[in-house]
Amino acid sequence: MERTIPNILIIGGGVAGMAAAIALADQDVVVYLVEKENGPGGQAAKWACMATDTCENCGACLSIEMADQVKKQKNLILHLNTSVKNLNKKGQGYEMVLENKISFFVEKIIMATGFSPFNPVQINSLHYDAYKNVITTADLNTLLKDETLSRYFNQKPNPKIAFIQCVGSRNREQGADYCSQVCCKISLRHANKLIHLYPESDITLFYMDLQIIGKEIRPLFQSLSKNIELTQGVPAEILENSQTNMLTLVSEDKETLSRVSKAFDLIVLSVGMQPSQTLEATADLLDLEPNSWGFFNTVPGVPLKDVVVAGCAHGPKNILSSQQDGRIAAAKVVEDLGLNIKKKKGIAIFGEGVQADQTALSISSKGYPTYLFGPGTTLSEDTAVTVLNKSRMISLSGTAGNFSLYYESKNKKQTLTCTAIIAAFEPKQTLNRLNSLKNPCLSLDAFSELIEKTPNACPDETAILLDYFGPEFKSFAGLALKTAVKAKALGKNISIIMNKMLVYGALGQRHYDEARQKNVDFFRFETSEDLKFKDSGNGFLIKLKEATLPFIELDLHCDCLVLPPSLSPARGFKDAAALLGQTLDREGFLQSANTRHGLTQSPRKGIFFAGTCHDEADPDDLNTEIDEILSVFSTTHFDLPKIDTGVEINQKMCAQCLTCIRICPHSAIIMNEKNRPQIIPDACFSCHLCVSNCPAYAIESKTLTNDQIARKIKKDTVTILACERSAALAAGPLTLPDRISLIEIPCACRASSDVILKALLNGASKVIISGCHSENCRSLKGSNVADSSVRQVLSIPGVESSKVIWEPIAANETKKFEQIISKA
């Protein structure tokens, strides 16, 4: 029987649409990607690089790289500058007509129409259209990208800049009672970038509740809070001083107990996300009903069977979450079309708590033989999960699709072969204590359980204390809200004392609104010093300097004081990281922050992370992470190595020094049965680090040997060795002058000192090595390796320091690239 290849339509070429398309690259399908702009990339492609000395993990550069990938994708047909005009149900799919009259039949549709930044013209009092120096975060991105921001400062070395959060978000009166999820992070990164560019600038960030969520934002907030002024309270009006032409904001002044007006050179409105207008039109065509905000993140936004919604059409998301959502959408399509019928191989899961059990259960329910290294306490007796409790891990070898796990169980050494491993450990929970108190406090978990199981025992007056021991974790803030509403329903008084409320997730703001409506009392404090606790009978007296009432100290009595625990890396994380060949992040949790590998993956293919062992995650996040991991399983053929890595080990020259095995960032080189190092193609990312570092010159690049590079060097030209996923992409839109010659390299680490020296010897007037910003390298240390190669060459007597330069340039830093070559 003849099998027709299914057609899949992706509407929208932004991050989610591109991620979905790329996830379908290895599938036997034809992907039609329709984008209304003149190229794929979406909103993220308009954003500036937020890197300072290191990458700040915003992910914007990924959109440029993904666009490049999409353009080269073999099973993809790109329709640009057009949109869907008509869609008619026909048999098992849709007959689709584009604005440009082209029509075709599609089986499945992925709707990835993205978002539009909120347009503040709608809010008269902000005078966005009238005052030149009132801009949005979207405008700031453009200005940073074009390197034209300075003209706003009139040559002032110390410009005063304000950020105003929540413009177009968290506003029920404007029909936007949702948090846009990304704006706090964007503004914090922007402020960080501005401090980097203008060290003397004076930055104030006006916020409602600063959403400090996630592993990359916590450390950024800690360092940034020392360099900028953070003011709670968002001004809703901007006025211009007619004498000085400075912009003026009025805010409460805690010192004088009055209000104060402050003058600024530039005011940045941190605008929220709205559904794109394309979404509305497309939803109409498909007869889908979005929710009251225009998104599909809550009911009634449940789409039809043949349509999968992805990315910001689903609701506000950051770049990495959009990418994640795109992948999940692709997997859904693959599943619906029945394309993932290949034999499902074993998956190992590590972890000793609910999260690991939940992960194991979800994976096993999709038909994968699942092995849980942990007690599996919450799993039922008849579970399909094989529970391998009380096993001691010894080592891990092999690569994705073919891992061998060596472990010891019941004093016997055992081996498990599996396709992939998911680390879902539990972090350490420390019960917090208030030392000054004799009366016992209750943990948040215990209080929540008490409300659920013995509601009659709920005390009359309860206070839940958040943020006291550091910025709260979102799962605890969420649990506090939920529990408080339940206590209120029992007729009890309940207060939440906090520095800020985290309103993450589609319904976060609505949950917070509901709690206030139901008269849960909320108190704000600025620092933990604003609070004093005393025992009072069997309960407590809390003396509180409330942030909104700074002229008075409030006395709050409660029978019961509830404290959430603190989360910290568990003792086993280090060993687990070592076993998996991974590094820990700055705070000691699993998975180093690196946007190149998305939210759940690692540089070693087949190793995944889920839950709170690697990032802040609530139960919803965990489910999304599991979905993403499953999407990788269903769209990747781990056991079919077919990538030509372009790298070979010449076994005759190999000295078996094992350097390559030791340094490979992807653990892609193994010792084979002949005791020889062997590159496993499907685990290799072709970074060429081994090529640059093999002391015996035994590892050869087929297309990019040192000699081949040397031959490309032109005399008296500036040679730029540019990483193909960053600097070379940044150069893409430019026409380079003849005095510049660009050589694409797979990773900055390919520029070994040998290569640089050869370039100089062959007459290059200057050698610039350019790659990703530190910590954004897909192969982790590539940029650092290139940097040290440059320094090594410069340490040779006679090499002028102006002749060899290391410049990190991200894929979205075209202007920076232009500036560098114009000076070269």
Next chain:
Amino acid sequence: MDNATINKESALYKLLNQYPLGDNTSECLTCGACNSRCTWFDGEGGPLPRQIIRMAALGLDELLVNSDMLWDCLVCNRCTQVCPMGITMDKVVRKARSLAIADGKIPEDVKIGIKRRLETGDVNGLTTEEFVETVEWVSEEFVDEVDDPKAEIPHDIKGTKLLYLPNPRELGINLLHLTAMAKLFYATKETWTLSAHHTDVTNWGYFVGKDDITEKMALMVVEPAEKLGVETLVLSECGHGYHVLKYLLEDIIGRKPEFEVLSMPELIVRYAQKGVLKFDPGVHPYKIAYHDPCNIARKSGGYDAPRELLSMVCDGVVELIPNREDGICCGGGGGILQDSHSTPKRMITGKPKADQIKATGLQNLATACLSCHRQLGELSKHFKLGVTVDTVASLASEALIL
């Protein structure tokens, strides 16, 4: 530092937290948007709207009732305009004031004014005899003014089409304004009247948040007007009078009145559009700035009539920035102007307005409220702005072609 105890059993807490969406103070997001909008923005002291709401939300009645903020608030609702939860400051402040009054805390002048208004129907205590005497005397002057022996300022006539409800100032220190209005009524060629029961457009019950007094005062206007059987009640130019008698009236008295309510500028624009009233803008050969009274503009949506009228009687209207729903209070709102001890404070609250006027560089300013008119005049003097302030209707009267 003083301390206070949270009290969820307090009177104000119970008053305010039972409101539905929008006025439930416990819904406050503590976002701080309100603070940035207070008209006291460059001055010392004055209210911080968020503190008022928070005191109310946490049941800190005593603190709030004793706070100067309560009476310093201009009830202009600039803060309300930006509240993401739609909490109406005007309602909160007035409820809190009503509690303060129960505690005996009320500016003396306001207290006396309310007493007189309830006893005589007029805040200045004008008696019926004084009213008749004043109106008949002004009426004689009026005959000369329009040069028509049959012209008059009628009073207490039943079944006329229009009934004019003046501002007490028009029957006291500003009689010329009454003459000017009479000229406009005369030119409409409609039957019209004044009434001895209708000498006062104001309603100070609204300022102090006493719903019973507000209703009583409103009924003191509505019921006699219905007895007279008029078609249209025409309000003198008064901000809160307009808000109470036009925008809130049905809520306050619980029914529709048997007549239509128009402000003086609205009436004039209507007759001008019909072609009955004609104006010579050449009388005022200058551009004029317009000040939005908060109660008429932001709080009742009355943005257009005064502007339309000004454009007919002058060389064009210039907008103050900001304006309309974002307009800045003159600094005399919420009852502060009615307190004779408030003058120094009003020169602080009015500073932003003065700056705004200065920025236009114009010599002429109009408004549609006699309270704003007085405050703006005082600002011009205090800040040496050299600005002539007129009401919109009086300018129309001057430009009228008879």
